[in-house]
Amino acid sequence: MEDYDIYQKLGISRKVYDYGSRIEKELKPRFEEIDRTAEYNQLRVLKAMQEARVSDIHFAATTGYGYNDLGRDTVEEVYARAFHAESALVRPQLISGTHALHIALSGNLRPGDELLSPVGKPYDTLEEVIGIRPSCGSLREYGVTYRQVDLKEDGSFDYDGIRAAITDRTRLVTIQRSKGYDSRPTLSVRRIGELIAFVKKIRPDLICMVDNCYGEFVERMEPLDVGADMIVGSLIKNPGGGLAPIGGYIAGRKDCIERASFRLSAPGLGKEVGASLGLNQSFLQGFFLSPVVVAGALKGAIYAANIYERLGFEVVPNGSESRHDIIQMVAFGKPEGLIAFCKGIQAAAPVDSFVTPEPWDMPGYDVPVIMAAGAFVQGSSIELSADGPLKPPYAAYFQGGLTWYHAKLGILKSLENLVAEGLAALPS
Numbered sequence: 180m181e182d183y184d185i186y187q188k189l190g191i192s193r194k195v196y197d198y199g200s201r202i203e204k205e206l207k208p209r210f211e212e213i214d215r216t217a218e219y220n221q222l223r224v225l226k227a228m229q230e231a232r233v234s235d236i237h238f239a240a241t242t243g244y245g246y247n248d249l250g251r252d253t254v255e256e257v258y259a260r261a262f263h264a265e266s267a268l269v270r271p272q273l274i275s276g277t278h279a280l281h282i283a284l285s286g287n288l289r290p291g292d293e294l295l296s297p298v299g300k301p302y303d304t305l306e307e308v309i310g311i312r313p314s315c316g317s318l319r320e321y322g323v324t325y326r327q328v329d330l331k332e333d334g335s336f337d338y339d340g341i342r343a344a345i346t347d348r349t350r351l352v353t354i355q356r357s358k359g360y361d362s363r364p365t366l367s368v369r370r371i372g373e374l375i376a377f378v379k380k381i382r383p384d385l386i387c388m389v390d391n392c393y394g395e396f397v398e399r400m401e402p403l404d405v406g407a408d409m410i411v412g413s414l415i416k417n418p419g420g421g422l423a424p425i426g427g428y429i430a431g432r433k434d435c436i437e438r439a440s441f442r443l444s445a446p447g448l449g450k451e452v453g454a455s456l457g458l459n460q461s462f463l464q465g466f467f468l469s470p471v472v473v474a475g476a477l478k479g480a481i482y483a484a485n486i487y488e489r490l491g492f493e494v495v496p497n498g499s500e501s502r503h504d505i506i507q508m509v510a511f512g513k514p515e516g517l518i519a520f521c522k523g524i525q526a527a528a529p530v531d532s533f534v535t536p537e538p539w540d541m542p543g544y545d546v547p548v549i550m551a552a553g554a555f556v557q558g559s560s561i562e563l564s565a566d567g568p569l570k571p572p573y574a575a576y577f578q579g580g581l582t583w584y585h586a587k588l589g590i591l592k593s594l595e596n597l598v599a600e601g602l603a604a605l606p607s
């Protein structure tokens with residue numbers, strides 16, 4: 180059987196398949212580099228698991244208070260070892276990335292403290308956590324103020340602005356690694372290290388926290404290797420490897436993690452409680468697979484960038500630049516293009532492939548949003564997913580793919596739709 184046969188059965192035309200194959204061939208050296216990073220990170224995780232003496236007794240479920248939950252403590256030791264942290268909280272009780280970030284911030288800030296973001300506006304959901312948008316229970320309501328220094332026009336750090344923004348009240352510096360759904364560049368771990376070194380030179384006692392969402396295992400280093408005090412992320416993104424059905428993590432300096440733990444459970448209780456409810460096996464197995472899953476998602480992002488860039492669409496990051504997270508933006512310029520793209524991603528899914536995504540009014544958005552996701556875990560964005568608001572430049576934000584082959588099919592399917600509707604023309 181020829182490879183194309185199965186693609187034909189899945190609705191991909193010969194022309195689209197051949198165009199994709201040409202691009203895939205050119206990307207071979209980059210894919211090999213991604214595989215080498217995955218190999219390195221796979222061994223880093225494996226080493227952490229061996230050192231923590233992971234055993235099948237750790238897969239047993241605990242209930243209730245979760246005292247002496249050996250599995251939970253081992254999962255946290257594995258995260259701590261793999262990320263070079265003194266301590267970690269890895270819990271199903273951290274219900275999302277936003278929640279984990281809220282716990283890390285509110286656990287480590289006190290009334291009168293100031294929080295500083297030296298990298299511009301944080302991820303949307305954090306605006307309400309911080310109180311940038313007035314919100315019930317925000318840090319602002321608890322007397323924590325917020326200051327922000329934007330990146331300069333060219334994406335570089337505004338060092339003078341940052342120096343001027345650090346006061347006696349500044350307590351914690353939050354650095355978002357991924358651009359998320361913003362247009363600034365994603366920060367490499369090396370650049371995060373430069374920023375932390377600058378901040379610590381001014382005030383060595385400042386806590387530097389990195390929002391690590393979408394960045395885990397994209398590089399060989401993580402932010403704790405370059406001076407961060409805490410990293411925070413979601414288990415339904417990279418480090419859950421697609422298997423964690425819920426969860427978040429906070430890893431870093433022992434005292435920071437301890438303070439976060441008293442906020443997560445209760446003062447006096449901290450890390451000692453919190454049953455793992457039988458999820459330790461998924462957490463460990465997902466973490467074990469994560470470096471390879473992230474590699475697949477990265478290949479998909481780079482493939483999509485190259486597929487669409489050469490057809491004249493704006494893509495961020497572009498087809499050739501280095502990657503520091505798994506998010507890809509493609510701007511279609513017209514609503515029909517965005518919709519056709521999302522329909523293609525949905526049609527390629529293992530779950531709900533027969534469903535047609537439609538633009539819809541969503542809370543928190545001023546225009547309809549279209550979302551494509553046929554995921555095993557609701558809202559999981561390490562699984563192949565795409566969404567975008569119905570407004571210029573009609574950009575799709577695309578991420579994930581538990582396997583590279585699935586990401587590839589999704590992208591070809593999206594292109595097939597665009598070509599069929601006359602919204603994209605293949606080179607002859």
Ligand SMILES: *Cc1c(COP(=O)(O)O)cnc(C)c1O
Binds near residue numbers: 277302358390
């Ligand atoms: C996804 C994300 C969050 C929030 O995580 P949720 O699990 O969606 O709450 C925060 N910051 C960044 C950079 C993210 O990508």
